[in-house]
């Protein structure tokens with residue numbers, strides 16, 4: 648069975664995705680031997696920053712194996728193309744294939760949301776929850792997916808957008824204008840409104856830092872999504888290594904190999920997001936009174952989680 652872009656949208660239930668993501672990220676961080684995820688292969692194709700990525704994983708506990716193969720061509724539209732395949736780990740049978748663009752968009756945004764729940768919402772008062780402000784930086788595929796997932800799962804008081812390509816920000820603003828009362832475009836990243844923001848999602852392919860310590864308020868939570876090579880980065884060193892900042896990653900192993908911000912700043916990694924699941928003490932230690940950064944590079948087990956939701960939506964129907 649093949650799930651195209653629209654059937655991925657239709658069948659990928661976000662609550663189910665969040666539940667399976669928490670489980671696999673937690674088991675990954677506990678080094679559960681039933682979950683195997685080798686470091687992905689990222690093959691440069693030429694000198695134009697095009698890549699072929701291959702991401703396998705096996706979950707013997709849930710009985711599945713998954714592999715995502717994608718191309719990353721930033722000068723093409725869309726940048727990411729490819730396929731996710733899910734197999735039965737007992738029989739070896741292929742269970743489904745699915746559009747990797749939509750799975751990547753949704754599962755990345757859902758992983759950022761999970762980190763936001765853990766690192767930001769858990770320390771907020773009810774009053775804060777009613778007045779929270781979200782900023783999306785970079786309004787292409789990931790920017791759209793982050794706004795979609797973050798507004799489906801939480802009621803934001805204000806949303807701000809910024810994109811190097813202003814038309815992308817205007818398009819995203821128009822898409823949500825009837826649904827969100829306050830959705831505004833920032834004039835630049837020194838705009839004072841960025842200082843009001845409680846949660847920032849950076850979703851660009853930038854190779855230069857876009858945000859530093861002075862542009863944001865202390866205590867902000869940032870999901871830094873864009874970089875996945877040592878040259879790429881969205882956050883400046885002063886923000887990464889500030890004593891008020893704690894950096895959390897999806898995988899220490901992957902982040903130290905791929906995340907430009909971490910490699911260049913040599914920032915300390917406080918935890919993997921999976922370590923924070925069901926660990927109130929560590930969560931408090933990392934998030935209270937702190938600016939928190941969740942730096943993701945993307946893991947095969949996140950694609951696995953999405954493929955399982957699709958498969959089980961059909962088999963349980």
Ligand SMILES: NC(=O)C1=CN([C@@H]2O[C@H](COP(=O)(O)OP(=O)(O)OC[C@H]3O[C@@H](n4cnc5c(N)ncnc54)[C@H](O)[C@@H]3O)[C@@H](O)[C@H]2O)C=CC1
Nearest residue numbers: 726755787788789811850851852853854872873943944945
């Ligand atoms: N962490 C994760 O799990 C994942 C991360 N990504 C990364 O997230 C980023 C966004 O993904 P897509 O929206 O699919 O990519 P895309 O190529 O469609 O959009 C990238 C956006 O970044 C902007 N951009 C590039 N350089 C910039 C700069 N110097 N300053 C400001 N803006 C700049 C472009 O104008 C474009 O709007 C990509 O870098 C991608 O590699 C994508 C999928 C998963």
Ligand SMILES: O=C(O)C1=NCCCC1
Nearest residue numbers: 719727751875944945946
């Ligand atoms: O699928 C992922 O994970 C990706 N991570 C970094 C950019 C390309 C896709």
